[in-house]
Amino acid sequence: MDLKQIRYFIVACEMRSLSRAAEVLGLSQPSLSRQIQLLEAELRHHLLIRTGRGVEPTPAGLRFLAHAQALDDLAQHARQDMRAYASTSQAKVRLGMPHRVARRLAPHIVQSFRRQHPHAALTLAEGLSLEMNEWLVKDRVDLALLYDPPPSTLVRYESVYREDLVLAYGKSCRPAPPPRVRARDLGRYPLVLPSAPNTIRALVDKTCRDLSVALDIAAEVDVVHTILETMTQESLYTILPRSALNDMQGQDYLICSEIIDPVIMNNLTLATPIRQTLPPFVESTASIIRALDMKQLFA
Structure with a gap:
């Protein structure tokens, strides 16, 4: 069944005149009549009947008109969708991630994205979670991976990976903590922690505040690598995600103790703007992230 013939039939029914329909469609009247005759021959029904004022659909024509309109609507939608796809085939998807997450996930995300969308x-973009949350609201990124973002009415958050925080220290550090340290005992250890606002600092502060534990903050340092370097100079301790111990080469001297009662967990979330549907390329990128084996990648 020819979609053009279906379109011609619909316009003829709307115009109630073959001459006016031909004018609207940019055809000669004989050409329009011929196309409708071919459609009638395929359907084996007369669809239009001539009257003194033009044409009217026959009972069979009225029955087919409902199908024709549905088919035409679907064809129009398909055309619009493909035009939109063509216009965005060179589109960019802007993804924000924390630095440490980017080092682990970016190669895998880029590889999958390139394979699925070669054009x-x-x-x-890399930055702090709080910073990128603002970028998302301001439309500077399309989606982001954030640690423990604050509630928002403008952003939707979806947890993609949770990891425990540990008490880390050098092998020569004294006193050496036990393999498992209760959260209420964290005040015994001089800590090097990031300054507020920071997601790790916020998690640790909240846990200790709930337990009425006063922390011994020896220094505030915002970069993980600098924290680890600082710890080599003295008997200092820090609290960080377990996987962060493996992020810096040559850090074999570091060991860690589990934090228990309670376990302190961070929450890596996939953040997207709150809207009914995401653009296709953004949704595809989100699907790529959801499909990653986070446990293996953060091991």
Whole structure:
């Protein structure tokens, strides 16, 4: 069944005149009549009947008109969708991630994105979680991976990976903590922690505040690598995600103790703007992230 013939039939029914329909469609009247005759021959029904004022659909024509309109609507929707796809085939998806997360996930995300969308581009931005949450609201990124973001009416959060925080220290550190340290005992250890606002600091502060534990903050340092370097100079301790111990080469001297009662867990979330549907490339990127084996990648 020819979609053009279906369109011609619909316009003829709307115009109630073959001459006016031909004018609207940019055809000669004989050409329009011929196409409708071919449609009638395929359907084996007369669809239009001539009257003194033009044409009217026959009972069979009225029955087919409902199908024709549905088919035409679907064809129009398909055309619009493909035009939209063509216009965005060179689109960029802007993804924000914390630095440490980017080092672990970016190669895998880029590889999958490139394989699925060879004609599109993925732009990666790195920053702090709080900073990127603002970027998302201000439309500077399309989606982001954030640690423990604050509640928002403008952003939707979806947890993709949770990891426990540990008490880390050098092998020569004294006193050496036991393999498992209760959260209420964290005040015994001089800590090097990031300054507020920071997601790790916020988690530790909240846990200790709930337990009425006063922390011994020896120094505030915002970069993980600098924290680890600082700890080599003295008997200092820090609290960080377990996987962070493996992020810096040559850190074999570091060991850690589990924190228990309670376990302190961070929460890596996939953040997207709250809207009914995401653009196709953004939704595809989100699906790529959801499909990653986070446990293995953060091991």
